[in-house]
Structures are given as C-alpha cells and as structure tokens.
Amino acid sequence: MDTQAVIDHLNEILKHEWTGVAQYSQASFIIEGLWREVYASKFEDDAKESFGHAKLIGDKIVALGGVPVAQRNEIKQSKNLSEVLEFSLAFEAKAVEMYTKALELADSNRALVVFLEDILNEEQEGVDEYTKLLRDHNSKTSQLDSSTRKSG
Numbered sequence: 001m002d003t004q005a006v007i008d009h010l011n012e013i014l015k016h017e018w019t020g021v022a023q024y025s026q027a028s029f030i031i032e033g034l035w036r037e038v039y040a041s042k043f044e045d046d047a048k049e050s051f052g053h054a055k056l057i058g059d060k061i062v063a064l065g066g067v068p069v070a071q072r073n074e075i076k077q078s079k080n081l082s083e084v085l086e087f088s089l090a091f092e093a094k095a096v097e098m099y100t101k102a103l104e105l106a107d108s109n110r111a112l113v114v115f116l117e118d119i120l121n122e123e124q125e126g127v128d129e130y131t132k133l134l135r136d137h138n139s140k141t142s143q144l145d146s147s148t149r150k151s152g
C-alpha cells in the first residue's frame with residue numbers, strides 16, 4: 001500500500017466531509033415552508049453524519065502519519081427543495097465514488113479496507129435514500145400539480 005497516496009486521498013475525502021457538514025447545515029437553516037417540518041431535521045442529521053465521517057477520517061489520517069486538512073470545497077445551496085435534494089444526491093454519490101477509490105488504494109491492508117467499507121456502506125445508504133426521496137417528492141409534486149389543475 002502506498003501510504004502517502006492513501007493519506008492524500010483521505011484528505012480529499014476529509015474536504016468533502018467538511019463540505020457536507022457546511023452544506024447540510026446550511027440546508028437545514030434556510031429551509032422554509034411546510035417541508036421545513038420534515039427536512040430541517042433530516043438535513044441536520046446528514047450534517048452530523050458528515051461530521052462523524054470527518055472525525056473518523058481525520059483520526060485515521062493522523063494514525064497513518066499525515067496531517068488532516070481543515071479546508072472544504074464550495075457548498076451548493078438553494079431555496080428550492082427539489083434542487084437541494086438533487087445536490088444532496090450528488091454529494092452522496094461523490095462520497096461513494098471517493099470511498100470506492102480509497103478502497104482500491106487501501107489494497108491489501110484489511111483493517112483499512114474494513115474501516116472504509118463501513119463508511120462506504122453509509123454513503124451508499126445516503127444515495128439510496130435520496131434517490132427514493134426524490135422519486136417521492138417528484139411524484140407528490142406532480143400529483144399536487146394535477147389536482148391543482150383539476151380544481152382550477
């Protein structure tokens with residue numbers, strides 16, 4: 001295993017997780033209207049999950065002899081809930097991609113592989129969940145649209 005390559009990639013992952021902390025927190029702060037009741041806490045939970053992953057990855061980077069980054073990437077934000085859900089799905093999908101690449105770099109280090117697989121599994125759950133939420137949200141929106149048209 002190329003330890004430096006692993007550390008460098010884990011730092012890219014750490015940046016992504018810090019981005020998640022900020023992006024999901026912002027989404028929970030700014031959501032208004034009826035959906036606030038549902039999604040403010042959902043986004044807050046996702047911010048907490050990203051923080052949990054950031055903590056795991058930061059500790060692992062130090063264990064491997066590296067220095068964790070304290071930067072993040074630009075966040076995506078919107079007042080439009082469908083857009084926020086799309087951003088969230090894209091965020092989770094990128095995490096899956098990044099942890100999958102980390103697993104390739106971890107190579108024959110079984111303990112590191114298991115460590116990364118556990119997080120990868122949670123990222124994939126995020127992808128699955130946002131995929132289903134978007135399906136539900138889009139179908140509800142279209143149902144509302146058609147009932148509005150009927151009554152109008």
Ligand SMILES: [Fe+2]
Pocket residue numbers: 017020049050053095123
């Ligand atoms: Fe994560």
